Amino acid sequence: MGRTSDAKEKILTAARSLIELRGYSALGVAEICKTAGVPKGSFYYFFESKEALALAVIDEHWAAERREWTRILKDDAEPLQRLRQLFEATQATQQAGQDSCGTISGCMFGNLSLEMSNQTEAVRERLQEIFEAQVEMVEAVITEARARGEVTVADTRTAAQSVVAQLEGQVLFAKLYNNTSPLNALWTNCLALLGARTPVQV
Amino acid sequence: MGRTSDAKEKILTAARSLIELRGYSALGVAEICKTAGVPKGSFYYFFESKEALALAVIDEHWAAERREWTRILKDDAEPLQRLRQLFEATQATQQAGQDSCGTISGCMFGNLSLEMSNQTEAVRERLQEIFEAQVEMVEAVITEARARGEVTVADTRTAAQSVVAQLEGQVLFAKLYNNTSPLNALWTNCLALLGARTPVQV
Numbered sequence: 001m002g003r004t005s006d007a008k009e010k011i012l013t014a015a016r017s018l019i020e021l022r023g024y025s026a027l028g029v030a031e032i033c034k035t036a037g038v039p040k041g042s043f044y045y046f047f048e049s050k051e052a053l054a055l056a057v058i059d060e061h062w063a064a065e066r067r068e069w070t071r072i073l074k075d076d077a078e079p080l081q082r083l084r085q086l087f088e089a090t091q092a093t094q095q096a097g098q099d100s101c102g103t104i105s106g107c108m109f110g111n112l113s114l115e116m117s118n119q120t121e122a123v124r125e126r127l128q129e130i131f132e133a134q135v136e137m138v139e140a141v142i143t144e145a146r147a148r149g150e151v152t153v154a155d156t157r158t159a160a161q162s163v164v165a166q167l168e169g170q171v172l173f174a175k176l177y178n179n180t181s182p183l184n185a186l187w188t189n190c191l192a193l194l195g196a197r198t199p200v201q202v
Numbered sequence: 203m204g205r206t207s208d209a210k211e212k213i214l215t216a217a218r219s220l221i222e223l224r225g226y227s228a229l230g231v232a233e234i235c236k237t238a239g240v241p242k243g244s245f246y247y248f249f250e251s252k253e254a255l256a257l258a259v260i261d262e263h264w265a266a267e268r269r270e271w272t273r274i275l276k277d278d279a280e281p282l283q284r285l286r287q288l289f290e291a292t293q294a295t296q297q298a299g300q301d302s303c304g305t306i307s308g309c310m311f312g313n314l315s316l317e318m319s320n321q322t323e324a325v326r327e328r329l330q331e332i333f334e335a336q337v338e339m340v341e342a343v344i345t346e347a348r349a350r351g352e353v354t355v356a357d358t359r360t361a362a363q364s365v366v367a368q369l370e371g372q373v374l375f376a377k378l379y380n381n382t383s384p385l386n387a388l389w390t391n392c393l394a395l396l397g398a399r400t401p402v403q404v
Contacts, residue, residue, distance in 0.1 A: 026227035103320045111316045113378045118305045165371030176315045
């Protein structure tokens with residue numbers, strides 16, 4: 001009972017939804033199981049601890065987001081246009097979240113970085129790996145754009161980190177104001193941060 | 203007993219320190235009182251609720267930070283140099299925090315924005331006011347720089363918000379990596395975001 005094949009998935013879905021709504025610290029195992037509709041015993045059958053569950057939620061969310069980032073950033077479009085599409089997709093995702101539940105939940109990885117990175121080293125390390133992967137994906141696109149003479153930036157790694165930092169900062173404002181309009185600035189700011197040589201077709 | 207003149211200050215100090223370490227949700231009133239060394243009864247003598255305490259902690263922290271921002275941003279130095287000094291002061295504060303307690307605690311307002319803005323409207327509104335005040339202070343400096351022909355930005359408000367967003371995003375990375383080096387990029391990125399006309403003396 002409760003250890004049916006879908007109990008683990010139900011726990012993950014409930015945990016993800018509760019973490020997006022209220023963060024990690026405010027959650028208890030009992031509440032997660034109640035929301036998931038599974039007995040508490042099944043939680044510890046699938047997960048060693050609340051931390052193990054958090055890591056599983058993070059991994060599942062990143063697997064989906066990485067597929068989306070890969071689809072966009074490894075596309076055939078011109079490099080800077082791919083970055084633009086990434087920002088538009090981010091805005092669309094946040095808008096869809098607001099449309100469905102009334103609030104903008106922001107970036108799960110940014111949320112958990114600020115909430116948890118000084119509390120559990122396992123979560124800190126996982127989030128570091130995810131942001132490193134994001135920065136690498138953005139850096140690859142910047143490197144392509146530079147080879148085409150479209151951007152003038154000297155240090156592609158630092159530039160990529162700055163683009164992701166700008167994204168996280170504007171998503172913070174979108175969440176705080178419960179309004180996606182701060183994300184409108186991402187494309188222009190990205191061009192400025194990269195020292196784009198010429199006005200890119202918009 | 204416990205309602206002595208310094209009990210309120212002790213509760214605020216303990217709460218601030220615990221919020222910086224672990225965020226708001228993970229805290230209980232009993233723990234705050236134990237850390238402060240005051241009986242639990244005095245908590246409710248001074249604060250109606252944990253939320254009221256959070257607002258008091260936020261207000262006290264912003265009063266101190268606003269004094270620092272005002273000192274730097276309303277200085278006689280050239281406008282862009284004042285922004286540079288703001289970034290250097292931010293980096294020094296984060297570094298001092300790490301030197302004293304081993305971890306970078308980040309920006310309390312950014313931390314609480316991501317943790318709490320979808321949980322309590324009173325905290326959300328207070329944090330909105332604080333970030334609006336920060337953006338206004340930065341915008342005033344950008345407007346001065348533009349009047350001197352040093353920056354080319356069209357919309358000073360959006361530019362100021364982008365500078366603060368970049369600050370929050372890089373502070374997020376500093377906290378995640380427990381390393382202040384992402385903050386090294388703030389000055390160069392600020393010049394890029396503002397479309398600084400000429401290489402400013404560094």
